[in-house]
Amino acid sequence: xxxxxxxxxxxxxxxxxxxxxxxxxxxxxxxxxxxxxxxxxxxxxxxxxxxxxxxxxxxxxxxxxxxxxxxxxxxxxxxxxxxxxxxxxxxxxx
Amino acid sequence: xxxxxxxxxxxxxxxxxxxxxxxxxxxxxxxxxxxxxxxxxxxxxxxxxxxxxxxxxxxxxxxxxxxxxxxxxxxxxxxxxxxxxxxxxxxxxxxxxxxxxxxxxxxxxxxxxxxxxxxxxxxxxxxxxxxxxxxxxxxxxxxxxxxxxxxxxxxxxxxxxxxxxxxxxxxxxxxxxxxxxxxxxxxxxxxxxxxxxxxxxxxxxxxxxxxxxxxxxxxxxxxxxxxxxxxxxxxxxxxxxxxxxxxxxxxxxxxxxxxxxxxxxxxxxxxxxxxxxxxxxxxxxxxxxxxxxxxxxxxxxxxxxxxxxxxxxxxxxxxxxxxxxxxxxxxxxxxxxxxxxxxxxxxxxxxxxxxxxxxxxxxxxxxxxxxxxxxxxxxxxxxxxxxxxxxxxxxxxxxxxxxxxxxxxxxxxxxxxxxxxxxxxxxxxxxxxxxxxxxxxxxxxxxxxxxxxxxxxxxxxxxxxxxxxxxxxxxxxxxxxxx
Numbered sequence: 001x002x003x004x005x006x007x008x009x010x011x012x013x014x015x016x017x018x019x020x021x022x023x024x025x026x027x028x029x030x031x032x033x034x035x036x037x038x039x040x041x042x043x044x045x046x047x048x049x050x051x052x053x054x055x056x057x058x059x060x061x062x063x064x065x066x067x068x069x070x071x072x073x074x075x076x077x078x079x080x081x082x083x084x085x086x087x088x089x090x091x092x093x094x
Numbered sequence: 095x096x097x098x099x100x101x102x103x104x105x106x107x108x109x110x111x112x113x114x115x116x117x118x119x120x121x122x123x124x125x126x127x128x129x130x131x132x133x134x135x136x137x138x139x140x141x142x143x144x145x146x147x148x149x150x151x152x153x154x155x156x157x158x159x160x161x162x163x164x165x166x167x168x169x170x171x172x173x174x175x176x177x178x179x180x181x182x183x184x185x186x187x188x189x190x191x192x193x194x195x196x197x198x199x200x201x202x203x204x205x206x207x208x209x210x211x212x213x214x215x216x217x218x219x220x221x222x223x224x225x226x227x228x229x230x231x232x233x234x235x236x237x238x239x240x241x242x243x244x245x246x247x248x249x250x251x252x253x254x255x256x257x258x259x260x261x262x263x264x265x266x267x268x269x270x271x272x273x274x275x276x277x278x279x280x281x282x283x284x285x286x287x288x289x290x291x292x293x294x295x296x297x298x299x300x301x302x303x304x305x306x307x308x309x310x311x312x313x314x315x316x317x318x319x320x321x322x323x324x325x326x327x328x329x330x331x332x333x334x335x336x337x338x339x340x341x342x343x344x345x346x347x348x349x350x351x352x353x354x355x356x357x358x359x360x361x362x363x364x365x366x367x368x369x370x371x372x373x374x375x376x377x378x379x380x381x382x383x384x385x386x387x388x389x390x391x392x393x394x395x396x397x398x399x400x401x402x403x404x405x406x407x408x409x410x411x412x413x414x415x416x417x418x419x420x421x422x423x424x425x426x427x428x429x430x431x432x433x434x435x436x437x438x439x440x441x442x443x444x445x446x447x448x449x450x451x452x453x454x455x456x457x458x459x460x461x462x463x464x465x466x467x468x469x470x471x472x473x474x475x476x477x478x479x480x481x482x483x484x485x486x487x488x489x490x491x492x493x494x495x496x497x498x499x500x501x502x503x504x505x506x507x508x509x510x511x512x513x514x515x516x517x518x519x520x521x522x523x524x525x526x527x528x529x530x531x532x533x534x535x536x537x538x539x540x541x542x543x544x545x546x547x548x549x550x551x552x553x554x555x556x557x558x559x560x561x562x563x564x565x566x567x568x569x570x571x572x573x574x575x576x577x
Contacts, residue, residue, distance in 0.1 A: 024179070024532035025190055035436060064197075065190035 006048075009055050010037055016059060019066040029062065177493040178537045182471055182528030183326045183354060184495060188422070189379040189531070195425035196381065199418035207415045208406060218417040225424020229386055232427040233352075233371060234362035241387050241407045242415055242423075246353035246374035247277040249387035250320075252410065253349045253370040254281040256397035257318050258290055265317035271295045271303055272513040274322055275351055282320075299515050300464035301330035309340055318347045323355035327510040327526060328463030329472025331359060338367030347395055353377050353385075357430030358437070358469055363388060369395050375419065379531065380426030384419035387411075437531050438470075444529045444538050445470040451542035456549050458562075462514055462524060474526040476511075479559040480552040482522035488548035492541045495526045 010033070017029035040051045179187070199221060205214025207222045223237070230237040243249045258268055270282055272294045282292045293311050297303055303321060312319070319341050324331050334350060341348040348367060353374035355361060363371060368388075375384040389395050389410065403412025430437075452459060452475060462474040477485065486496050507521035516524070527541065553559040558568060 020190075024187065024534070027534045028532045029190075031440075032436075061191060061194050065194050068190070068193065068197075 006037075006052065009052065009059065013055065013059055013062065016062045016066060021066075025065075177491050178540060180492055180494045180527045180529065180533065180537070180541055182530035182533075183329075183377075183526065184528070185376045185382065186379045186530055187532060188381055189426065189429060191429055192380055192422050192426045196418050196422040199421045203417070205417075207417050208404075221417055221421045221424070222415055225420045225427075228424040228428040228431075229373065230388075232357060232361070232431050233373075233388060234364055235388050236391070239388055239391050241389060241410050242420055243385045243387055243411050244383060245385035246275075246351060246372045246377075247385075248411075249372035249374075249385050250275070250277045250349075250351055251281050252387055252397060252400055253372060253389075254278060254318065254320060255285065256400055256410070257347055257349070257370065257395065258285050259288075260396045260398040261317045262288075262290070265315045266290050267313050267316040268292045268318045268320070269295060269308070269311055269316060269346075270320040271297055271322075273297050273301065273325055273327075273510045274320065275326060275353070278320055278322070278351055297513055300467075301325060301328050301462070301514055302464055302467060303332055303337070305333065305336055305340065308337065312340070312344045312346055316344070316346045318349055320349040320351070322351040322353075323361070324352070324359065324469045324472075325463070325510065326354050326472075327508060328474045328514070329354075329469045330463040331355070331467045331469055333467070334361075334366040334368065341369075342367045354469065354472075357427060357434065358471065360434070363390070373423075375423040375426065378426050378430050381419050381422040384416065384423045386423065433531070440531070441529050441533075442470045444533055444535065445473060447535060448473060448527060448529065448538045448542065451538070452545065455542065455546040460516075460520065462511055462516060471529045472526065473529070474511075474524055476516065476520045476524035477549055478520055478523070479556050479562060480523050480549060481556075482524070484552055485523060485525065485548055488551070489525070489544060492544055494528070494541075496522075496524065 013033045014030065017026065017033055020026035020029060036051070036055070040048065043051065199218065203214070203217050203221075205212070205216075205218045207215060207218040209215030210219065222242075226237040226240045226242075229240050241252075243252065254268070258265075266289070268282060268285060268290055270278060270292065279294075282294075286292050295303060295307060295311060308319070319337065321332050321334075321337055323334055332350075338348050347369045349370035349372075350368055351372045352361060353372055354377055356371075356373050357378035361368075361371075369390045371388040373386040373388070375386075376382040387410075389397060397410050399410050399412070401412055406412050406415065449461070456477065458478045460476045460478065462476060463472075482496055507516075507518050508524075511521040511524060512518075525545075529538075561568060561571075
């Protein structure tokens with residue numbers, strides 16, 4: 001399990017984590033991926049293999065999670081409660 | 095793919111356009127005169143209709159206008175984002191990993207876990223047992239001791255009423271504290287109606303229970319002591335191990351409402367000698383509508399069932415188990431066990447940032463509750479010399495909770511803060527910030543800025559603050575009374 005493979009996994013995870021629509025989940029996913037790789041920096045070969053497999057599984061899960069929000073974009077039942085004035089709408093849309 | 099612009103962009107825009115912020119937060123309620131001569135007239139004043147574009151409650155509008163308003167709201171949300179969520183004690187967002195684990199049981203795998211004749215039932219039964227195992231591992235228990243309920247409220251009801259009613263022939267006394275959650279206090283009140291005697295222990299000024307007082311209150315006919323692990327309003331952690339040892343020595347059952355504690359602080363029911371423990375799903379990044387109760391088997395705790403039915407869950411809580419929600423709770427617990435250390439570090443960092451930020455910029459603040467024996471995801475601060483409602487109005491971009499029950503129907507300040515000895519006016523102006531796994535540093539910084547701006551603005555307007563700045567002691571003033 002080489003350095004190239006590990007870096008490939010990291011790149012895939014980060015690329016997928018950036019796909020979250022929600023700010024909080026996106027930031028958390030990026031932070032968690034970074035923390036996970038930092039913790040696994042000085043780990044022996046078997047530990048590294050376990051972490052790599054765990055990372056691969058999380059990558060699949062992450063793909064499904066980011067698609068979920070995409071799927072919901074088209075739903076019309078989401079009506080967020082917003083107080084606003086038409087003045088604010090005008091300013092914000094500039 | 096459209097990416098939602100988040101509250102961050104809103105924060106940046108706000109920094110530039112902060113001069114119009116007060117206008118945003120003036121909630122002007124349209125005058126609705128009802129029952130005027132038998133007719134309900136509900137048209138809001140004409141100038142308001144131009145200013146505000148939220149739908150007044152009783153006006154009937156035609157469909158195209160309604161759709162336009164909804165489309166506008168969505169547009170605003172996409173551009174301006176929603177409020178920053180800092181109310182983790184009220185509830186927490188479902189972790190995407192948890193939702194991912196729940197999905198199969200809401201789509202293809204819909205069997206009843208109790209159907210043991212076909213594969214639909216077997217697969218859902220498997221996930222129920224796996225979740226039971228995960229929950230038990232998190233609290234150091236055995237999976238046979240975990241029973242699923244609809245939430246911590248139901249678990250508390252089962253623990254208090256069920257245990258007390260089972261042993262009612264011999265034991266008639268229950269001990270709890272004044273700072274418990276409403277469901278615990280209400281269950282105790284129900285027991286009082288049935289003839290039990292309940293002692294509500296006062297707490298010290300830092301929110302912790304006095305162990306000497308507890309020792310002296312335990313009697314020969316005490317059946318249960320119920321003390322929550324982490325308080326939802328002020329965040330203090332009670333000394334569970336010491337209380338557990340005390341209860342074990344005196345042969346009294348120890349129940350703890352650990353809804354805010356599970357998955358956040360390390361819990362071990364054997365080390366802490368806990369006999370009953372309530373778990374809530376939606377406080378640890380799981381779904382709402384599910385919870386669990388841990389009931390010790392050795393030495394056995396007997397419970398009289400509250401809900402009658404088919405005898406599921408050891409007869410204690412009958413009803414079909416919601417496999418999807420249970421899968422959510424189980425995976426939330428498993429993720430919590432895995433992430434506890436990382437989350438604790440992250441939350442402590444954010445707590446320090448928030449607390450030091452507020453302390454540096456705003457004088458005369460009081461933190462409610464002990465600073466060391468505290469779960470750092472909860473910061474409850476009181477701001478002296480300002481009016482609580484106005485502060486809450488100004489903080490609409492940050493979703494947090496106030497210490498008083500103003501947001502509910504009554505104007506009473508929170509009973510927890512009153513139990514700490516906080517004066518009524520200070521209790522009204524307290525805010526509770528909840529930090530969690532998904533909170534970021536930028537959100538904390540924005541919250542500090544907004545809070546500082548609002549507190550300064552309100553204090554500028556406050557005559558009490560002027561007097562304090564001049565050095566007058568408010569308590570020595572003789573206010574003139576109306577004749």
